Structures are given as C-alpha cells and as structure tokens.
Amino acid sequence: MDLATRRRRRSLFLLFLLPGLSISSWVTRTPDIRDALGASTGQMGLILFGLSVGSMLGILSSGALVARYGTRPVVGLGTVLVVVSLVTIGMGTLSGAAPVVTLGLALFGAGMGSGEVALNVEGAEIERITGRAVLPALHGFFSLGTAIGATLGIVCTATRLPVQWHLLAVASVAAVILIGAFGGIPAGVGRREAAGPGTADGGAGAASPVWRDTRLLLIGGVVLAMALAEGAANDWLPLLMVDGHGLDASLGSVMYAGFAAAMATGRFSGTVLVNRFGRATVMRASAVSGAAGLALVIFAGNPVLAGCAVLLWGLGASLGFPLALSAAGESGPNPAARVSLASIIGYTAFLVGPPGLGFLGEHYGLRGAMVVVLVCVIGAIFLAPAVGSRPGPRDGERAGGDGDAAVPQAVPETAAQDIPEAGEAAGGRRPAP
Template sequence: MPTRARLALLCQFALFGILNVSWTSRLPSLMTALDIDAARLGQLLIVGGVGSLIGALSSGAVVTRIGARATLAAGVLGHLVGFGLLATAAFTGSVAVFIPGALINGVSSALTNVSINVSAAAVEQRMGRAIMPQFHAMFSVGAALGALIAAGFARAGLGIGVQVVVVLAGATVLRALLIRPATSITLAGSRAATRGGAAREALSAWRERRTLLLGLVLMAASLTEGAAGTWLPLAVVEGFAANEDVGALAYGSFVAAMTLVRIGGTRLIDRFGRVLVLRLSGVSALIGLLLFVTGPSLALAWVGVILWGFGAALGNPIATTAAADDPLRASVRVSVVTSFSTVTSLAAPPLLGLLAAAVGTRQSLLVVGAFIVLSLALAGNARREQPDTIR
C-alpha cells in the first residue's frame, strides 16, 4: 500500500509540474494570441497569483473539512475548467475569457499543492523515513518535461491553444486515474471537521509561532528557487554578454543540480536530521549565490549556479514535512506555510524587477542572500517535535 501510494503521488507531482510549466513556457505565443504586450500580460498573470493566494489561504480548511482526496479531485476538475478557458481564450483572442481561467487555475493549483503535499506527508510518516524531497524532485522533472513539451509544440508550429488542449486532456485522464491510489493513505489521527470547525482550525494555525517561522523558512526557500527561474537566464546574458541559449543552459544546470539533490537528499535527512541538512543547504545556496553575483568570469559564476542549485533543493520539502509533524494539524499547517511561498511568488518577480532596473539583474539577486541568512537563523524550527509541543 505505501509503495503504491508513493508511486501514484510521484506521478501526481510530475503531472502538476508539466501543467504548470508547459503553458508558461509559451507566454510569447500567448501574447500573440491575445494581441497584448508584456505589460498587459504581467497584469493578467497577477490574476492567477491572486487565485493562488485565495486557494492557499482556504485550502487548509478545505482539506480539513472534506479530506485530501476530495480536495485533489476539486483541483483536477478546476484545472480542467481553468485551462479549458485558457485554451478558448487563445483560440478566440479573448482577454475576458482568459481572466476567469487564470483565476480558477490559481485556486486549483493551490488546492492541488496542499492536497498532494499532505498526502505525501502521510506516506512519509507511514514509511518512517524521509521521502518528501523525492516528490519535489518529480515536480522538477515534470517542469523540465513541460518545457520540452512546449518547445516541441513551438517547433512544430502549433499554437498554445492546441498545446493546452492536448496536454490538458492527457494530464487530466492520468491525474483522475491516480487520485484514489495517491490519497489512499491519510495522516494518522486525521479527522473531518464541521464547516465552522474547519475554518476555526485553519485560522488557529496562523497564531502558532513555529508554523509562522516555518512559513518564513519556506518563503526563503521559494525565493531561492524561484528567483533563479525568473532571473538567472537574463542575469547570465546581461552580466556576461552571453547568448540567450547560454543563459537557458545555465538555468538548466541549476535545475539539474537541484533535482539531483532532491533525489538523493532523503538519505542525508535520515542520517543527519532536518536542521543540519537545512543549514548546510543554506550555506551552499549562499556561497553559490555570492559566487554567481560577484564572480569575475562566467566559469566561476557557473560553479556558483551549481552550488546555488544544490542549496535550493531541500528547503521546500523540509519545511513542508516539518509543518506536517502533527497529523491532526497537518493540513492547516501545510496550508499556512505554503501561503508564504505563494506570497513570495506574487511579490518577488516585480520587486526584483524594479531593483534590477536600478542596480542590474545580477546584483539585484543579492537580496535573495538576505532571505537565505534568515532561513539559516530559523532552521532550528524544522526540528521534529511531538504533536503536543507544537505551538
């Protein structure tokens, strides 16, 4: 049973990565289809971010009330509707259709994210060893596959609308078939709550010091990973007068390093514990970031990219696992900490963009270093605690 659930969840994480990245890799085609410029696209993408924030803030109560299985089913159905509207918008050139699609997709992504992470925490607890990084590694693999799929459709001259329909159809069928096995294991002691009780329980998690500090750890981890995805290729091109393909290759090296550590990091966590691994990860990310920002040559900066990728790998899964230590409170606490990463994904790109315009893209990334230092200071909160001591 644990093995079957683990394999189903690995597939769910990968499919989630494919859905998230395949369409965002075709944003230039989307701009053409909707006949909008980059500024207008940025405004429209904020709608999806708002949906993600709404979903992140409510998903803890939803999972507590109806369970991870029903929440995941709602996320799959929501993506079917949301991406369906996105494809329709691409075919018709309608911004008005795109807006509700982006909003629904944002909410659905948050519901999916919390439900599969809660289910992964349940499988991890049943197996008695750290396996959460493997799930996040599969998301990275799915993201890479999504980018390759997008590149294939683009090379074939097929529009984003066609791509979304094809990818959505295949992913939805697979996700639907895997819902039951992926959620077959629940956290020990988990319970359903009344509608009002679920809301009160979700709100109470926002008053827990440890949960909020873990949220800050996850915020730093999300920024460490996300800043590379948004700005690393451009920083390479601008900072070293390199071609665009070199910037893309540098980011590919970052993803490869991160995925490698996520696959093998479970043994490190089991052997050395969450706190030490989290601190070593922070040190690696900080050294790598500083090498990239200050390195006088592309070769030295590339070494920094690899170290940065190594360090960015485990913060997210460690913080998520730590939030799920108490089975009774896992869903609401995972919801709270993932809300921090959602806020980061909303606020960081435009703020870093403004800073990059003022001091340069590569130099602006030093801000990420400050958050890594914060994560190092708060790493002790990831220490495993008994349910009756987590407050």
C-alpha cells in the same frame, strides 16, 4: 505496505509530477508569450499577478474544502483547473489577449494552490501509515515534472512550435495522468467529522499558541526564503537569462531545465544527506548554495558562469520546503496546525511573491530585482538552526541527529485536523513544492 497503499503512493507520485510538468511548460515559453502579447517586463508582472490572485483563492479555500469534502475531490478539482489553465493560456497567446492569459494563470494558481495542499495532506497520511518519510520524494517528483516539462519546452522553443499547440499537447498528457492516477486516492481522507470546534487538535483554541511559538516563526522564515527562491526561478528564470544575460529563448529554456534537474537531484538525494549530516546542517548548506548561485546569476558578467550558477541555485532551493515542513511538524504540540502554518507561508512565497518581482524588474531590471530573493536566502542561512530536531528523539523518530528524516508519530489520524479553516487565527496550512 499493502497493495492499496502502494497504489496510493504511486498515484501521489504522478499527481505531484503533473503540476511540475504543467508549470514548467508555460514558464519555458514565457519569452514567446511575452513577445506574442507585446508586453513589457512590468506588464508581464501584471499578467503574472493573475497567478497570485488565483493562488491566494486556492490557498485560502483549500482548508475548508478538505475539511468538508476530503482530499479526493479537492485534488480532482485542483488538477482539472490546472489542465484547463494550460488550454486557456495557449488560447490567450494565440489571440494576443493578455486578459485571457491572465485568466489562465489565475486558474492555474487556484488549481495548484488548492490541489497541492490536499496532496500534501495525503502525503502526510502516507507517512503516518508507513512510518517512512515520503514528502521529500513527492516533492522530488514535482521537480522531476518540471525537468521533463522544461526539456520539452526547450525542444518546442527551438523548433518554433506555436505555444498553443505545445500547451494543448501538455494538457492532453496531464488529463491522461489525472484519469490514470485519480482512482488511487481514497475517499474521506481529511474530512473533519469527529473533531468539534473546541478540541485540542482542530479547534481555534489550539491555533493561537502556534502563532506564539518563536521557533515555528523562525521555521516559517526559512520556508518563506527558500520557497521564494524556487518560485522566482519558476516564474522568471528564462526571461532573466534572456534579458539579463543576452541568451536566446532556447538557451533560456535550457537554463530553466538545468535548474529543474538540480532541484530534482537535490530532493531525491535529500533523505540520504539528512540522515548523514542532520537536517539543520543540510538546510544551512542548501541556503549557502542557493545564495552563492543567486549572487553569481545577479552579479556575474559572464553568461557561462551565470548559467553554471543556476545549478547551485537549484540545488540550494531544493530541500528548503520539505525539510522545513518536517521541522514544523515536530516543533511542538498540534503538529497539524504547525505544518499548516508553515505551508501557507511557503505557498504564498512560492506562488504569490515572484510576480511582484516583475514590478521591481521594470525599474531595476530582473537581475536587480533578484537581489530581494538573495537577501531572503542569506537570512535563511542564519535561521537554519531552527529546523534542527528538538532535543532528544521523539516517539517514532530515529535518534542521533538534528536532521533525522523520520516521520513524527504525532501526525494525527485524520489529516483534516492538519488544516485549520481559512480565517482561523492559525490561518494557514499549506503543503509543499
């Protein structure tokens, strides 16, 4: 691996860590934000709906932006929006203005929705260049960022540091990370220049068969369930433990930090597990772990048992997204469009689905609302065989296991073709959390 590629990979690690650090910073302060705004659970769901709106705008625009300008400016713009969002959320909390907090969450969703797609395209390109799996480790750095941010959130909550100063400090750190890492991202990656609208790899004509692939749709079901399990914890876990199990705000943040640490542990160990036991087996075990953890958090009356179950929830949710994206890429022809479709399903579930749980929580409590997530994760247990490797090793893969983590050689030379324009029949393309 040459020096430029090494620098590029290090930059991606930092740029994946940054949104994880950012999201956990405001998530751990949601009880304080809720109290500052005087909002009910239903009203918090409405405020978090700003995250959904911004996320959909970012998700739906990212394909066209990457195809036209390349990944570098999209990564830069998306990350800048994430930094600005932290300041906006902090100012909204300081003034007690729910619309300002909603705006901040919308900016965060737009930045993360667009920037993460471009970062995943970069990750896929690094995999193509090196012939090694990189995406699980990249998503591991996202989870590492959430663990670091959650730990800082615990300290800030325990010391009663005002939310605005906490988020302003995180925004400053994030800006420094962006300035230091952005130079490692090359220009031009992902731009659609040579591919015409009717070509086999990038045109709309290639998109329609993707929708008709039953296996890919089953993989999409796995992505939806596991991304929803992750996103639900990111949005609601501190409040779930505070309101549902009677913990104070500091312990609620501790629970979220434990979840983030379990996610990071699962993702950094994922490649070893997949190589040993196979992708489908690991996916099934992950779904079982996630379902068991969720069930205990929902139904256990003992808060200590529920707190321990959060670790099972985190371990279970950790590998669903990256493993399903790998499976989507090797599920058939035109791997770019396949990864794109699985990605948009995953990011929609991760960013858009959880705010809707707030409306259910208003009527049934947050523990009751999480039953929806539990049912989805149980469904993923039965869909897990869909993520196994196709019969027989393909070019560029290691033989010998349904879960080989090797990178398919079919990843196209330019990542732009991985991302259909928003509005095409294949509609999606999304990278992973």
